[in-house]
Amino acid sequence: xxxxAVGPALAATIAAAATDELQRPALVTALGALGFxxxxxxxxxxGWRGTLLGPWIDRYGPSGAxxxxxAVWALWHLPLYFASGTYQADRGLGWFAASxxxxxxxxxxxxxxxxxxxxxxxxxxxxxxxxxxAGEILPGRGTAxxxxxxxxxxxxxxxxxxRLRAPQAGGRPA
Numbered sequence: 001x002x003x004x005a006v007g008p009a010l011a012a013t014i015a016a017a018a019t020d021e022l023q024r025p026a027l028v029t030a031l032g033a034l035g036f037x038x039x040x041x042x043x044x045x046x047g048w049r050g051t052l053l054g055p056w057i058d059r060y061g062p063s064g065a066x067x068x069x070x071a072v073w074a075l076w077h078l079p080l081y082f083a084s085g086t087y088q089a090d091r092g093l094g095w096f097a098a099s100x101x102x103x104x105x106x107x108x109x110x111x112x113x114x115x116x117x118x119x120x121x122x123x124x125x126x127x128x129x130x131x132x133x134a135g136e137i138l139p140g141r142g143t144a145x146x147x148x149x150x151x152x153x154x155x156x157x158x159x160x161x162x163r164l165r166a167p168q169a170g171g172r173p174a
Contacts, residue, residue: 044128109154
């Protein structure tokens, strides 16, 4: 399951290393990015989907709640646009406006994976982590890398939502 979602990003890393686009060994880069991605997912998803989403679903419905969580998620990342060396700072402050559209849309996808898994937080956490790892692994910034990162998130969400199912999945967390 993990190999299906991570495989393309790992292959891109190895190819980039072979063409000297990366200065670090490909495997170290990939493992470090996966570790970072997992830590970021663990650090954020319990708050976004685990805590904030439930009460907002009751009030705004799944789509409205997801869009609101995504907006808060984008604002959460705003300080990183001013922190040298971060993915966000590398993209530039102009990309913050794009994140106000991108992260609410991704929030809908991660909420879908969360629901499809029977409300197992592991589903959006893994998809979030793999998306972050793809963003770190893929060389360069811009449209091609962003599309590849989005593809990794979509693939991860599809894979984990189908493979992770809570036994006798019931209602969502409150």
